[in-house]
Amino acid sequence: MRKKIIAGNWKMHKTYKEGIALVEDCIKLAEKEKIKEVEIIFCTPFIHLRKISKLTDNIKHINTGAQNCHWEEQGAFTGEISCSMIKSCGAAYVILGHSERRQYFNETHEQLTKKVTAALKHDLTPIFCCGEPLEIREANTHIELIGKQIRESLFHLDKEMITKVVIAYEPVWAIGTGKTATTEQAQEMHAFIRKTLAHHYDFETAESISILYGGSCKPSNAKELFSQPDVDGGLIGGAALQVEDFIALANSF
Ligand code: 13P
Numbered sequence: 001m002r003k004k005i006i007a008g009n010w011k012m013h014k015t016y017k018e019g020i021a022l023v024e025d026c027i028k029l030a031e032k033e034k035i036k037e038v039e040i041i042f043c044t045p046f047i048h049l050r051k052i053s054k055l056t057d058n059i060k061h062i063n064t065g066a067q068n069c070h071w072e073e074q075g076a077f078t079g080e081i082s083c084s085m086i087k088s089c090g091a092a093y094v095i096l097g098h099s100e101r102r103q104y105f106n107e108t109h110e111q112l113t114k115k116v117t118a119a120l121k122h123d124l125t126p127i128f129c130c131g132e133p134l135e136i137r138e139a140n141t142h143i144e145l146i147g148k149q150i151r152e153s154l155f156h157l158d159k160e161m162i163t164k165v166v167i168a169y170e171p172v173w174a175i176g177t178g179k180t181a182t183t184e185q186a187q188e189m190h191a192f193i194r195k196t197l198a199h200h201y202d203f204e205t206a207e208s209i210s211i212l213y214g215g216s217c218k219p220s221n222a223k224e225l226f227s228q229p230d231v232d233g234g235l236i237g238g239a240a241l242q243v244e245d246f247i248a249l250a251n252s253f
Contacts, residue, residue, distance in 0.1 A: 003210045004226075005166065005233035006250040007041040007127060008240025009067060009095055010048075019048040023055055025243040027062065030250065038233070038250045041065050042240075043095050043127070046081055053090025065093025065127065068101060071114035083122035094119050095235075097129045097153060099172045109152035116153060120161055127166045127235065128154060129214070130193070134173035142171075146189060147196050159201050167193060167211045168235040174215025176237060183224050186213045190230035219245055222252035 014022060023042055030040060042052055043065040056062040070080035086094060096115050101107040112128075119126045130149040132142040146169070154162060169189050171181050181189075190211045198206035213225050214235035225231050233253075239245040 002208060002232050003166075004038045004253050005041065005210055005212055006038055006246070007043055007065065007093070007095075007166075007168075007212065007233070007235050008246055009043045009098070009214070009235055009237050010045060010240060011067070011100070011237060012045065013241055014045070014048070016047055016051075019044055020051055020055070022241070022243060023048075023052050026246055027055065027059065029243055029247045030062065033247060033251055035247070035250050036061060038253060039063065040250050041093055041127075043067050043093065046086075046089075049086065049089040049091050057090065063092040064089075065091050065095060065125075067095045067098070069094050069096070069115055069119060069124070071111065071118040083118045083124055087122045087124055091124065093125045093127055093166070095127045095129065095168075097149070099129065099131050099133075099170060099175060103172075109149070112153040113156055116157070116165070120157070120164055125164055125166055127168055127212070129168045129170050129235070131170040131172050131175075131215070137171065137173060142189070143192055146193065150193060150196055151200075155200055159205050162197070162201055163205055163208050165209065167209060168214050169193060169211060170214035170235060172215075176216070178216050180216040180218075180221050180225075181213070183228055186225055186231055187228040190228065194230050217249065219248040219252060222249050226253050 040062045053064045066086045069083050097112045116126050132145045194206045210232040212233045212235045217234040218239045
């Protein structure tokens with residue numbers, strides 16, 4: 001059985017105090033709602049990671065993650081954070097290749113390949129993002145682009161390693177726009193990603209990998225999206241900043 005996951009990507013939101021309060025309230029509500037079967041992940045800014053990892057330490061199905069990492073172990077890279085630093089804060093995940101990082105920080109597939117390898121080496125699970133901008137969707141070349149993003153940054157991994165990766169499909173035109181992919185669009189892309197993995201690795205390997213949907217995912221559309229056979233949960237932006245919405249999403253399977 002594939003893991004069901006709700007991961008909150010806070011992006012550059014929440015002060016230290018606000019972030020801690022949000023997580024404390026989410027934990028309380030998740031307990032009250034008896035959510036146990038879904039893994040909840042808080043992908044916070046680096047400053048929150050240590051404290052929040054401590055808060056979630058004893059809760060098996062709640063974990064933390066970073067939103068980026070550097071591929072080197074250490075060195076003169078001002079402003080960067082290594083995987084061992086992230087791991088030392090207690091995090092279990094790291095988001096890699098988010099479209100905002102590709103777009104605003106010129107993250108390339110060469111860098112992503114190295115980041116994926118570094119994360120796995122340090123026992124951090126990459127949440128690897130792929131997704132097409134609007135013009136690519138309109139040109140009807142989105143399938144090719146997603147295939148390329150997956151191949152270029154993940155296919156250097158062997159079978160054992162790829163099973164440790166979580167993939168997130170996030171159409172760029174749906175991020176923060178209120179415009180969600182239809183369930184058909186999401187299922188089509190998720191099935192394509194799984195088929196691509198099955199072709200390169202094998203069927204069992206592809207079947208074991210969780211593929212999340214991201215892009216204006218909210219309680220009102222989550223149930224339908226998560227009911228699709230190849231949608232294993234969500235990578236959530238805006239709705240992860242609200243306690244009720246985020247926990248309602250974890251309750252949407
Ligand atoms: P929104 O849920 O705000 O559209 O953001 C999605 C996202 O980018 C998660 O990584």
